[in-house]
Every structure is written in C-alpha cells, then in structure tokens.
Amino acid sequence: MPIDDTYLTMEKNMSEVLRHLVEVEEAADDILTDKMQLVNLDRKKNKNREAIRSLKTVPSTSTSTKEQKAWVCFGNMFLKIPLTKAKQVLEEDQEQLDREIDSLRANLKAKVNRLNELEGKEELKGFSLAALDRNEMAAMKQGRPGSS
Amino acid sequence: MADTTKVPEVREITRIERIGAHSHIRGLGLDDALEARQVSQGMVGQCKARRAVGLILEMIKDGKIAGRALLLAGRPGTGKTAIAMGLAQALGQDTPFTAMTGSEIFSLDMCKTEALCQAFRKSIGVRIKEETEIIEGEVVEIQIDRPATGTGQKVGKLTLKTTEMETIYDLGTKMIESLTKEKVQAGDIITIDKATGKISKLGRSFTRARDYDAMGAQTKFVQCPEGELQKRKEVVHTVTLHEIDVINSRTQGFLALFSGDTGEIKSEVREQINAKVAEWREEGKAEIVPGVLFVDEVHMLDIECFSYLNRALESDMAPVLIMATNRGITRIRGTNYQSPHGMPIDLLDRLIIVHTQPYDEKETKQILRIRCEEEDVEICDDALTVLTRIGMETSLRYAIQLITTANLVSRKRKATEVNMDDIKRVYSLFLDESRSSQFLKEYQEEFMFNEMASNDNDSVEPANENDNMETV
Numbered sequence: 001m002p003i004d005d006t007y008l009t010m011e012k013n014m015s016e017v018l019r020h021l022v023e024v025e026e027a028a029d030d031i032l033t034d035k036m037q038l039v040n041l042d043r044k045k046n047k048n049r050e051a052i053r054s055l056k057t058v059p060s061t062s063t064s065t066k067e068q069k070a071w072v073c074f075g076n077m078f079l080k081i082p083l084t085k086a087k088q089v090l091e092e093d094q095e096q097l098d099r100e101i102d103s104l105r106a107n108l109k110a111k112v113n114r115l116n117e118l119e120g121k122e123e124l125k126g127f128s129l130a131a132l133d134r135n136e137m138a139a140m141k142q143g144r145p146g147s148s
Numbered sequence: 149m150a151d152t153t154k155v156p157e158v159r160e161i162t163r164i165e166r167i168g169a170h171s172h173i174r175g176l177g178l179d180d181a182l183e184a185r186q187v188s189q190g191m192v193g194q195c196k197a198r199r200a201v202g203l204i205l206e207m208i209k210d211g212k213i214a215g216r217a218l219l220l221a222g223r224p225g226t227g228k229t230a231i232a233m234g235l236a237q238a239l240g241q242d243t244p245f246t247a248m249t250g251s252e253i254f255s256l257d258m259c260k261t262e263a264l265c266q267a268f269r270k271s272i273g274v275r276i277k278e279e280t281e282i283i284e285g286e287v288v289e290i291q292i293d294r295p296a297t298g299t300g301q302k303v304g305k306l307t308l309k310t311t312e313m314e315t316i317y318d319l320g321t322k323m324i325e326s327l328t329k330e331k332v333q334a335g336d337i338i339t340i341d342k343a344t345g346k347i348s349k350l351g352r353s354f355t356r357a358r359d360y361d362a363m364g365a366q367t368k369f370v371q372c373p374e375g376e377l378q379k380r381k382e383v384v385h386t387v388t389l390h391e392i393d394v395i396n397s398r399t400q401g402f403l404a405l406f407s408g409d410t411g412e413i414k415s416e417v418r419e420q421i422n423a424k425v426a427e428w429r430e431e432g433k434a435e436i437v438p439g440v441l442f443v444d445e446v447h448m449l450d451i452e453c454f455s456y457l458n459r460a461l462e463s464d465m466a467p468v469l470i471m472a473t474n475r476g477i478t479r480i481r482g483t484n485y486q487s488p489h490g491m492p493i494d495l496l497d498r499l500i501i502v503h504t505q506p507y508d509e510k511e512t513k514q515i516l517r518i519r520c521e522e523e524d525v526e527i528c529d530d531a532l533t534v535l536t537r538i539g540m541e542t543s544l545r546y547a548i549q550l551i552t553t554a555n556l557v558s559r560k561r562k563a564t565e566v567n568m569d570d571i572k573r574v575y576s577l578f579l580d581e582s583r584s585s586q587f588l589k590e591y592q593e594e595f596m597f598n599e600m601a602s603n604d605n606d607s608v609e610p611a612n613e614n615d616n617m618e619t620v
Contacts, residue, residue, distance in 0.1 A: 035375065038375070038376055039312050039313070039375050039376045041376075042313070042375075042376030042377060042378055043312065043313040043315075043376070045378070046313060046315035046377060046378075047315070049315070050315060050316055053318055057318075105380065125242055125275065125384060125386075127384075128432075129275065129276065129277040129384065129432065129433060129434070129435060130277070130431060130432045130433045131277045131278060131279030131382065131433070132276050132277065132278060132279075132428070132433055132434075134343060136428075136433075137278050139396075140276065140385075140387070140392070140395070
C-alpha cells in the first residue's frame with residue numbers, strides 16, 4: 001500500500017526529527033545550566049573574597065589576635081568563631097570554588113563543541129588550542145599598532 | 149561567558165572595488181556531493197576541472213594535502229584564473245591565499261628565490277590563542293580616601309556590578325592611580341586585566357545615558373555586562389609565517405608589513421621562527437593552517453625558481469601550490485630545453501595536472517550573460533546571440549570587452565538596452581586580435597621599421613616563438 005508506506009516513512013522521519021531536536025535542546029540546556037552555575041559560583045567567590053578582605057582589616061583590639069572572635073554567617077546561621085579559623089574556612093572554600101569554576105569551564109568547551117556539531121555548525125577554529133603565555137603573546141604583538 | 153559567545157567575526161564593510169575580470173566569481177559552484185553545477189556562483193561549464201579542484205578544496209580544508217601542487221593547464225581564456233579565484237573564495241577568510249604572477253618575482257629588489265620564499269611563507273598561517281582573565285563590570289561607585297596631609301598611602305573601594313551581581317574591591321595605591329589616569333567614574337563600563345592590572349574603559353552604561361545633557365561626541369554607550377564579573381577571554385589569531393618573520397627581523401619591525409618594503413629576511417630568523425612554531429605545535433599552542441599559493445603564468449619562472457619550488461614543496465610546512473599556464477611544449481626559461489608547459493619534467497612529475505577545456509557556445513553565452521549582469525548592462529537576446537558568435541569566433545575576452553563599450557554606445561542613443569546595432573557598431577570600431585593582425589599583414593609595407601618581409605628567419609627567434617604559442 002503506497003499511501004501507508006509514505007505515511008509510515010513520514011512518521012519515522014517525524015520521530016527522527018523530534019529526537020534530534022530533543023537532543024539539541026538538551027545539549028543547549030546543559031550549557032545554559034552550566035553558565036548559570038558559573039555565574040552563581042562567581043557571585044559566591046566574590047562574596048567570599050569580600051569576607052576575607054574584611055576579616056583581614058578587622059581593627060585589632062587589645063586582646064591578642066589568637067583569641068579574637070568574629071561573627072560569621074554561614075548559610076542561615078550566625079556563628080561566633082575565632083578569627084583565624086574563620087579565615088581558614090573561607091580560604092578553603094575559595095580554593096574549592098576556583099577548582100569548580102575551572103572544571104566547569106573546561107567541560108563547557110566540550111559541550112559547546114557538541115552542540116555545534118548537533119546543530120550542524122562548523123567547529124570553531126582553534127578552539128582546542130592551548131593559549132600562549134604572556135611573554136610569548138607580547139613577542140607576537142611587539143610593535144603592532146593598538147597593542148601598546 | 150567568553151567561551152560560548154564567541155562567534156566568527158562578521159565583516160560589515162562591503163568592499164568597494166571596480167568590476168574586475170573575475171569579480172563575478174563567488175566560489176567554485178559545487179553542490180554538496182562535490183559535483184559541479186552547470187552554472188553556479190559565477191562559474192560556468194568547465195565541470196571536470198571544477199570538480200577536480202573541488203576535491204582539492206576539500207582536502208585543503210581537512211589539512212590533508214599540504215605540500216602538494218596542482219597545475220591548471222589550458223588555452224588562454226578557458227577560465228584557469230577564474231577557477232583559482234573561485235577556490236580562493238571557497239576557502240574563506242581564514243585560510244591564507246596568496247596570488248602572484250610568475251613575472252612578479254623578476255621585478256622586485258630582492259633575489260628570485262627570496263621573493264618565492266616570502267610568497268610561500270605568506271601562504272602558511274599559524275593559529276594561536278590568547279587567553280586573558282579579566283574583570284568586567286559597570287562602576288557603581290568609587291571611593292578614594294586621601295590622607296589629610298596630602299602625602300602617604302591612598303586607599304579606596306571600587307564597587308563593580310554586572311546584571312547578575314555586585315561586589316566591592318579594595319584598592320591599593322597603584323590601582324587608584326590607574327583609575328584616576330583613565331578618568332574612570334561611576335557609570336563607566338571598565339575591564340581590568342587580572343595579569344597586568346591594566347584598566348580600559350569600554351564606554352558608559354546605557355542606564356546612565358541621561359546623566360548629563362552635554363556630552364562629548366565620542367562618548368560610547370554600552371550595555372551593562374552580563375554574567376559573572378571575572379571572565380576568561382580567549383582570542384584566536386591567525387597570522388602568517390611571513391608576518392612573524394617581518395615582526396621578528398630586527399631591522400624592519402612591524403611597519404615594514406604595511407609599507408611592503410620588507411627586503412630580504414635572514415635565513416637564521418626564519419629557522420628560529422620555524423623552530424619556535426614547531427615547538428608551539430608540539431605543546432598544542434599553535435596550529436599550522438596550510439594555505440594556498442597561486443602562481444599565474446608559471447611558465448615565466450626560470451629554471452632556478454623551478455628547482456627552488458621542487459625543494460620547497462618537500463618542506464613540512466609547505467602550502468598547497470597552484471600554478472596556471474597557457475603554454476604547450478615550449479622552452480624552459482633559462483635553458484635551451486623544450487618541455488611540456490615550459491616546466492622541467494621533474495617538477496611536472498610532482499604535480500596533479502588539471503586541464504581546462506575551451507567553452508562551447510552555450511557556455512560562452514552563459515558567461516556573457518553573467519558578465520552583463522555583473523556590469524549592470526541590459527542586453528536583448530539577439531544582441532547576446534551575436535555577441536556569443538563573436539565570442540566563439542574571436543575570443544571570449546574580446547566579447548567581454550565589447551559589453552561595456554556596447555553599453556556606452558547604447559546609452560549615447562538614450563536606450564536602456566543594448567541591441568544588435570550597438571554590438572555591430574563596436575565590433576567595427578574595435579578590432580579583435582585576429583583582425584588586427586590581418587590588417588597588419590595587409591598593410592605591413594606602410595608601417596615603420598617593417599622587417600618581416602625582408603628577413604624571414606626572424607620567426608625562429610625565441611621571443612617570437614613564445615608569442616606564437618600564446619595564440620595557439
């Protein structure tokens with residue numbers, strides 16, 4: 001039956017297209033989530049940085065710095081903990097954040113590449129290159145107008 | 149996020165140029181299966197040659213055939229240069245393409261092999277990536293505390309925001325200095341390079357557009373940046389080896405790139421650069437982009453150049469070499485030996501040779517029509533048919549010349565369309581090559597210095613021999 005046949009192939013094509021679209025959307029969604037995550041992490045990082053900064057500039061009172069305590073807000077709780085301890089916690093947190101951001105960024109590239117591939121776009125040129133370091137870049141740019 | 153928003157740069161400026169002989173060509177005109185379409189992207193006919201070049205194109209794009217060479221051979225006016233131009237267009241902006249003419253190397257103030265070497269290195273791109281960590285945001289507030297005595301440490305605070313977040317940075321003396329130097333104030337969008345601490349102003353925020361009535365014309369308004377404050381920017385540059393050479397040859401500097409007066413570049417410099425680039429490639433810091441070097445009229449090169457080419461093609465950083473010639477079996481320049489296409493056999497052996505065939509009547513008509521469109525000339529069908537006949541009997545180039553001239557004639561009589569009479573008129577006004585030589589032969593006696601009749605053995609001279617070849 002020719003009519004049934006075409007109907008069937010059409011149906012098959014439709015599901016194929018749908019599957020592909022779902023795949024593309026999923027990949028894109030994944031990227032968006034990651035980007036959102038990056039923004040959130042960066043916000044946290046900045047807040048941490050401000051906290052570390054302000055702990056450093058706490059006016060030293062008569063009591064020695066070892067016994068000095070500070071109010072710190074973790075999540076929803078205010079805690080009064082020793083200054084050195086607070087600093088330590090925050091700094092560890094900061095390192096952890098840095099690592100997370102780095103790994104997210106690294107993965108993001110692969111994901112963007114995959115999305116491009118799914119969408120049938122050309123691969124970005126030089127995407128996988130390692131960057132030149134600063135001295136090498138300076139050597140490449142020497143004397144070029146606009147580099148100063 | 150700089151990684152993901154990076155899109156290929158779009159060139160907004162349309163190039164203003166005169167209508168050249170090949171300005172109607174926009175590509176090779178192939179379909180996805182690499183079959184040549186009869187008429188596409190300004191190319192007509194020549195399907196076999198186009199298909200062959202299309203295969204080469206794919207290989208170049210995959211980076212597979214560096215260091216190979218292709219020879220386009222065919223009679224004059226069969227579209228050799230057109231095919232090369234089409235290839236250049238199809239390769240796109242990112243692949244280096246250098247076009248030169250064989251005779252070019254004789255007229256420079258450097259030796260022939262140096263000129264060739266520079267042309268080779270102009271056709272090899274090196275792709276490198278620059279990565280910078282920056283803080284980008286809109287300035288909400290700057291607070292600077294100056295000590296009452298006027299001297300001593302200044303401290304301050306800088307509040308930056310993006311659409312997503314806001315944060316405060318403590319400032320040291322140095323940063324305060326560079327902020328004041330850049331005249332940064334609340335409402336500016338700035339970037340701070342993390343590695344160098346360099347501050348640059350991108351413009352003012354749109355939300356502050358109405359802060360003042362009187363504003364300099366150069367004030368640029370930009371959107372408040374999105375996303376995170378600390379960004380990583382990656383920029384990919386493609387430079388040619390020749391550019392790196394010029395930058396690094398100490399006597400010249402970058403300006404030489406603009407003036408074109410590069411002179412000869414020491415081979416030590418080149419070796420060092422090759423070594424450095426190879427090192428970067430090992431470390432994954434650079435990619436080689438083999439480009440295309442197109443040498444037109446390659447029979448004009450002499451034996452020295454040919455042997456240089458032989459050697460240069462074997463280097464591991466060689467571009468794809470495309471040559472075009474319209475000669476048959478003729479003398480190799482600089483020797484007394486005859487050889488096909490005027491090139492030594494050992495070099496010919498390394499080449500892939502693509503022949504271009506003369507156009508048939510239909511194709512000629514099509515090309516003429518495309519040229520008419522390109523030159524904004526309305527032409528009626530009869531006139532086009534006549535023009536095609538002229539094109540078939542004389543040469544395609546002559547017929548193309550007639551288009552513009554016929555257009556001028558038709559405009560003189562205030563017509564919008566070129567008709568048959570216009571074509572006839574310009575055909576009688578302007579001689580084609582064969583009619584001109586016919587005329588010369590008939591009235592030879594009346595010209596000055598005529599020697600043709602007196603000594604017939606003149607025609608054996610090499611110069612004449614070459615000229616004869618051109619018209620075969």
